[in-house]
Amino acid sequence: MQESKQTYHHGSLRKSLLEAGESVLVEKGFKGFTLRECARRAGVSHAAPKHHFGGVTGFLTELAAIGFDRLTKELKSGIAKAKDLDGEFIATTQAYAKFAEQYPEHFRIMFRDDLLQVESQILVLASRKTFTELTNVILRQRGEAEITVDVFSDFPKFEDLINDIVIGWCHIHGFAHLMLEKQLPIVGKNMEKRIVKSSSTRLARLIQNDAATRKSD
Amino acid sequence: MQESKQTYHHGSLRKSLLEAGESVLVEKGFKGFTLRECARRAGVSHAAPKHHFGGVTGFLTELAAIGFDRLTKELKSGIAKAKDLDGEFIATTQAYAKFAEQYPEHFRIMFRDDLLQVESQILVLASRKTFTELTNVILRQRGEAEITVDVFSDFPKFEDLINDIVIGWCHIHGFAHLMLEKQLPIVGKNMEKRIVKSSSTRLARLIQNDAATRKSD
DNA sequence: GTTTAATTTTGACAATGTCAAGATTAAATT
DNA sequence: AATTTAATCTTGACATTGTCAAAATTAAAC
Numbered sequence: 122m123q124e125s126k127q128t129y130h131h132g133s134l135r136k137s138l139l140e141a142g143e144s145v146l147v148e149k150g151f152k153g154f155t156l157r158e159c160a161r162r163a164g165v166s167h168a169a170p171k172h173h174f175g176g177v178t179g180f181l182t183e184l185a186a187i188g189f190d191r192l193t194k195e196l197k198s199g200i201a202k203a204k205d206l207d208g209e210f211i212a213t214t215q216a217y218a219k220f221a222e223q224y225p226e227h228f229r230i231m232f233r234d235d236l237l238q239v240e241s242q243i244l245v246l247a248s249r250k251t252f253t254e255l256t257n258v259i260l261r262q263r264g265e266a267e268i269t270v271d272v273f274s275d276f277p278k279f280e281d282l283i284n285d286i287v288i289g290w291c292h293i294h295g296f297a298h299l300m301l302e303k304q305l306p307i308v309g310k311n312m313e314k315r316i317v318k319s320s321s322t323r324l325a326r327l328i329q330n331d332a333a334t335r336k337s338d
Numbered sequence: 339m340q341e342s343k344q345t346y347h348h349g350s351l352r353k354s355l356l357e358a359g360e361s362v363l364v365e366k367g368f369k370g371f372t373l374r375e376c377a378r379r380a381g382v383s384h385a386a387p388k389h390h391f392g393g394v395t396g397f398l399t400e401l402a403a404i405g406f407d408r409l410t411k412e413l414k415s416g417i418a419k420a421k422d423l424d425g426e427f428i429a430t431t432q433a434y435a436k437f438a439e440q441y442p443e444h445f446r447i448m449f450r451d452d453l454l455q456v457e458s459q460i461l462v463l464a465s466r467k468t469f470t471e472l473t474n475v476i477l478r479q480r481g482e483a484e485i486t487v488d489v490f491s492d493f494p495k496f497e498d499l500i501n502d503i504v505i506g507w508c509h510i511h512g513f514a515h516l517m518l519e520k521q522l523p524i525v526g527k528n529m530e531k532r533i534v535k536s537s538s539t540r541l542a543r544l545i546q547n548d549a550a551t552r553k554s555d
Numbered sequence: 556g557t558t559t560a561a562t563t564t565t566g567a568c569a570a571t572g573t574c575a576a577g578a579t580t581a582a583a584t585t
Numbered sequence: 586a587a588t589t590t591a592a593t594c595t596t597g598a599c600a601t602t603g604t605c606a607a608a609a610t611t612a613a614a615c
Contacts, residue, residue: 130562130611150452155602166564171604173562225452232519235367235446239520248521273523280532287513287522288537294521295512296504302449303456304465304511305504306490315497320505327544347580347593372571383595388573390593 135173137163142170142180143187146226156180181230182237182244188227189247195220196254206262210325213258214293214317221297228301255293259285262325263332281335285328292324352390354380359387359401363443371443373397398447399455405444406464412437413471423479427542430475431510431534438514445518472510476502479542480549498552502545509541 131137141162146154156170156177163169174180199216203209221228230236237244257267263285272279272286296317299305307313348354358379363371373387373394380386391397416433420426438445447453454461474484480502489496489503513534516522524530 128611134562152452156604157602167602168565168604169563177603229450229452232515232521233446234519235369235442252521271523273525276529277532280536283524284533284536284540287524287533288509288540290522291509291512291516291537292505293512294516295508295510298449298515299508299511302451304449304469305507306488307500307504308490312493315494316501316504319497319501320508323501323505323544323548327540331540345580351593373573374571384571385573385596386594394572 131165134163134165134169138165138170138173138180139183139187142184146184146230147224150226151229154181178236178238179241182241184227185231185233185237186241186244186247188224188231189244189251191224191227192217192220192231193247193251193254196251196258200254200258206329207322207325209258210262210289210328211318211321213255214296214321215314217293218297218300218313218317221301225301228297232298255290256286259289259328262289262328264329264336265332285331289324289328292320296320348382351380351382351386355382355387355390355397356400356404359397360404363401363447364441367443368446371398395453395455396458398453399458399461401444402448402450402454403458403461403464405441405448406461406468408441408444409434409437409448410464410468410471413468413475417471417475423546424539424542426475427479427506427545428535428538430472431513431538432531434510435514435517435530435534438518442518445514449515472507473503476506476545479506479545481546481553482549502548506541506545509537513537 138159142154142159144162145158149158154177157167159180160167160169170180174183195216196213199212199219200209203212231248239245256272259282260267263282265282272282276283296305300307300313307316355376359371359376361379362375366375371394374384376397377384377386387397391400412433413430416429416436417426420429448465456462473489476499477484480499482499489499493500513522517524517530524533
């Protein structure tokens, strides 16, 4: 961790701190995340992180953004492997849940309006990319082309689409969150896979069929 | 807050501390929740809470249990006002989301496996009641009688039912959670109500129809 | 080469959770 | 009723933390 530190100026302390911070978050969890521990792991003084992130909130905001980046990546790679429409929605649910399982502490801070600087550009950009990825999944389920406009801000024009996005995302997110916090008494990977597959398939069909119905009008 | 405190022994300090703790949680949020502040509000020494709750984790566990009790109550009362099957599912989604909005800090700690003593009897009992309430909603959607067995532990016998519970609960919970943490760009009560109504109705119909299809076999 | 700005350190402060030891009171026992 | 025992609460202490201001060190700008 602690690179060559001959100079007073570290050179890339920000990056080192982020790495250190991530290791703290992963190992000690949100509860054990302290600026001083991050500083220790990066091999710098206890007040160094303050200068780069403003405080613990700012630090967590950066880590949350990294989390969204990683989630987006996992979604993309999961989706790429899917063979058909049903499979794509299943893969999305699986990838989202897998991320929550692999990076539970990231997931926990990512969706915490009170712990983060929600106005942070880097966070907004990262989370928006995740959101775009999910929106595109829904659009493909509907057999529609990708769009770039902010559909939610044009209500009720896109009410149909917004509805599908909400239905899809709530399912995907709700499942991951409830599984992470051990609220769904689903035990074993086998049971989990079967439940994800059938529930996601049903939802995918619902969205696909409703879209088909609308077209035949 | 601070009752008659002539005696050295408070008499009902545990209860007073819980009230104080809840006020701290509501006012200062999870971040500002400290045992010492709770003690201050209850008018006792700083180490008093330790004796009753073991630590901050134990204290939060009790408050989370209270949260589940309240959520169960809100669900019941929301469901009671519904006029038909669709309305009942809509009411459930609304009540769940309303609770998250009214008690955001409760909601945030309730679903945090890492912050609570998950083995706590009081917490397990309270959360199980909420779960039972939601299960019953699904059973009614399916046109089935309430059952008392633990359906999840008997897999794959109850796979169909488990599937519906997962579909329903993920939607309900996912919506509330994403709304609370401002991830769903739904602005205004009007838009929210319309989205909840249509998305919940679609899901209710899905569950109802699938149940009907199964019966006609 | 000098000034200016950006990094990083040092030292300090109040606040917190936790612990051990003691004080006070209720409950149990005889 | 007296005494022992256990429960409840306080006090004082300790290490740890986030934050701040001032100083030290280096890079950048001019």
